[in-house]
Amino acid sequence: MHKIYKYIIIMFFISMLVGALLPSQYYNDMDMLNRSASVSVNHLFGTDFLGRDIFFRMIRGSYNVGIIGISSILISLLIGGFLALLMSRKKTNWRYVVSGGIDILFVFPKVLVALILVAIFGPSIQIAIISIGIFFIPVFYRVIYLSSRSVWQSDFVASARLSGLSKYQIMFVHIIPNIYHIILAQCTIQFAIAIVSEAGLGYLGLSVDSSEPTWGSMMLDVQNSWFIDPYFAIPVGVAMVLTTFSFIKYSERIKNDNSR
């Protein structure tokens, strides 16, 4: 059963790679004679209300969604993780300032951040990355803070400190390898949440401009063709749920394998 999740994740990354190399005429050209067409040999999943091929839009969309997920995780992992590693070392008063600031970030809804940014700069893929990334910083901060606190107090870190290693050396040599699997599991689950979040932002038209498809913005296209053909959202929706489900299951598996 676990193999299936793995294959779905591998398929997602393959489609991301294909989507990165896909020329734009495949997913943006409108086949005016076959608008809202159903499944056929020419159009694997049919076409949308403008005659664009849904299959290729999904593949290109998986590339954009993947970029948004990976970049937002990288940003939040770097900022949140670094702060957490620093703060978990000693009990200083800075800890209150940082954790207070992190709490404020967590409370602020991501759609507000996205709306404000879009109003100022206009919709682009960077807006989605930043607003999802800001939303993820507290998650990584808390997870890494809680897991690294005990490692800092362990005996081998004390002996490393006695032998003259600086705190940054200890961080990279001892702390990060010890909590590596926790970070990996959290990244996997955050990737799933990034896909779900992008669906909401993309639907509101906040994640990309109109020339590029994402899975969220393809949901927006449904609204425009309600009474012609609402069912073309089904392939995207199924792909979204399958991918998210597999990523969450896989993260549980990483956690279970390492806690044994």
Add this chain to the structure above:
Amino acid sequence: MFIGSNIKGLMKILIKLLLSILVVMLITFLGIEQLSGDVADIIAGTEGDAQQIRNQMGLNQSVVSRFFWWVNAVAQGNFGNSLIFEVPVIDIVNERILISAPIALFAFLISISLGLLLGIISVVSNNSFWNNIIILMISFPVVWLSLLFIMIFSLSLNILPSGGIGMWKHYLMPCLALGISQAGVFARYVRVGLLEIQNSDFIHFYQVVGFSKVHVLLKYGLPAISGSLLSIIGLQIGFLFTGIVVVEHIFAMPGIGDLLYQAILKRDVFLAGYIVMKSALFIILINSIVDFIAYIITPSLRKGYNA
């Protein structure tokens, strides 16, 4: 209630509240400042005189003087007139909030009760089926769930309206879609918390004494994790707001989320600023109250064991 409590923890909650309010005010003002650059041009269109509108609305004064003017006005409860509707923003928001409040309330109730139920069932039944159900609920974005509901109940079965407001029928699908997608997240927190605590000594002790596992988890396990669950509930309010914007957009309900979306797209800065400030302050206030309750009911926090 407060005997033996550590003042430090209470002060932390208060300071956090004050700081959050300050940050929200700052963000709101900076947002308004950034956005209001060409608002006069937008109102004037091609025929009107933009410069005259700028003078009329005080947009040509310096940034600092406008900030003090704004803080002063806000302190007096005057949030300005909407640039689109040309009536005080408070009136519009008070009107629209009546549409959003039922959605938020019922979605919240559904998410908490369903999440609690599923979380407990998944731990007690101890098989992966219920866990998979929870993960499936998290995997369904609220957009896709809403669209699916519309496809099934409005377009195929034709028993529920696909949008608009008025009857209770209009509220059924938005509340369910939002509630179910939030319930998955809450159920997962309940599950993880119960799984962690079911290996602790006091749970084993009660089981050895002869209570059933279900009884022990419900009567002693759940209260033990209620502090952390409460802070999750506080966070859920923030997630709920994001969901409300999406759901109101899908079901064409003219609530507060839809109003915010329209206001920002049309650059109605005072309206958008007021909604952003009000909702952010509301969420922060709820979180502080929830922190406070968690503080009262959790002995380890109250007595400062893990401060």
